[in-house]
Amino acid sequence: MTDHSKPLKDGQRERYARNLAKGGTADHAAFKAAGFKGNRANAARCKKRPDMVARVAYLRGRAARRTGYDIEAATDELEDARKLAELGNNPAVMVSASMGKAKVNGLLVETHKHTGADGETLPVTFIMNVEK
Template sequence: MSVLPNPRHEAFAQALAKGKTADEAYAQAGYSPNRGNATRMKANENIRKRVEELQGRSAKRVEVTVETLAAELEEARALALTEKQTGAAVSATMGKAKLFGLIVEKHKHSGSIGSYDLTRVTDDDLDRLEAILGPLADTGGDTGGAET
């Protein structure tokens, strides 16, 4: 089935396929609100078939799985090898390895996360901060505040 010949019927079917209620779709298609007519139109065989077709297309577009991604990467790798693009082939191979969890990237974060004015912090709050951050200082963590 293809686009419905009546543009308002097509708009109605498309709105239904996107999850609108029959009443919402009926109004969106340009009809005056009428629950009975919206329900009848939704039950129309041509409308139902068109909605199924539209929803089926949407489902196929979003059907991305590990297998489909792996197949795409393998296709890219094979093409890269035939074109003698070894860098692209290695990149595709690495992409597959990451996809299957064979390579896990680890990131080291360093540097300052900001400076804070602690002059207005209560002694109790400072004690809690020291309890949390003290072990870091004891293990050679951030020595930025240590006096020499």
């Protein structure tokens, strides 16, 4: 059994794990920031390695314990904000709080459109990956 409280032996992978644990959802950007050269497929493959998954989960859990702030705490705060907005008859803030709850709980998929040099639309999708 591997001790995931210890840094990964490969320094670049450890930096990538720390970038992801900080909340990095743009895998490729976190991958490049760790010093890797390569494409999105390499970033996605590296992120799925069992040692990487375990290390990121450990780092996120440690941060949640240290700060006392986790997905449940964020959800509770957003629900309190939604209730206050409802009492004040402020539907825009209610919607914003509800969308925030959906986002922190991984229920939201954001899609952005980008165009290439030829003007053709390039679909790029960012999927929020929230571990509970």
